[in-house]
Amino acid sequence: MPSALERTEPTAVERLTRNLAFGATLALILLCLAWELWLAPTGRGTLAVKVLPLLAAPIGLWRYRMYTYRWLALAIWLYVLEGLVRSTSEGGLGQWLALGEVVLSVVIFTACTAQIRRRLAAAKAA
Template sequence: MSTLAAPAMPTSRTEPTPRERGSRHLAFFATLALALVCLAWELWLAPTGRGTLALKALPLLLPLAGLWRYRMYTYRWVSLMIWLYVTEGLVRGTSERGIGMALAWIEVMLSVAIFVACAAQIRMRLAHARQSADHPSQES
């Protein structure tokens, strides 16, 4: 017998702070936007070869549920995985011309935004956990 569990909150509080919600929204929507940019880039806007590079968008779809549900593990691994996209964007941004170069720099900007949002989420939640451990009687 299984019941649907409510999404895990970022901390032991019942509601996430506005900053936690903001970093979650940035991470989620920037990841979704990067997946769409990767698909459009490789399938329609500036395809390379037969479009098989569009498969690079698939790993970006995997963390979306975890990002939305405040899964700390997801934020941690996305903050590491996203550097592959930064690297690809930097290489292609400095080697391609035209729309391919513009799309590569968009990839870099979205990837850095994802990293910053994930890092912010992790830092806020770890700071709250430290504060809760130091002052357990002040927890509401």
């Protein structure tokens, strides 16, 4: 078995966590845009700018950039907090959209953390 520094292909678990993080990030971007612009807009839809930090993530996730996994695992907690606050303060569709934001954010955090842990363990073993 080649060491972590010699291998060129990601493992199956790394591909799975990358695909989970990538897919959930795209879904969160779409959810936030749809929520703030069409489904249950707050004000004039200016809260849609909350998507801007997420727009940088998909490219780095797809390319297995460790830096992207690390900053996204930290920044995603802002989306968890916003979702928790809005799920308790809004009603109807907004409440369900907020819960969806929380679920997607937790999936992103879990996938990013798994990716980071596996790659750091492989580097330490090498």
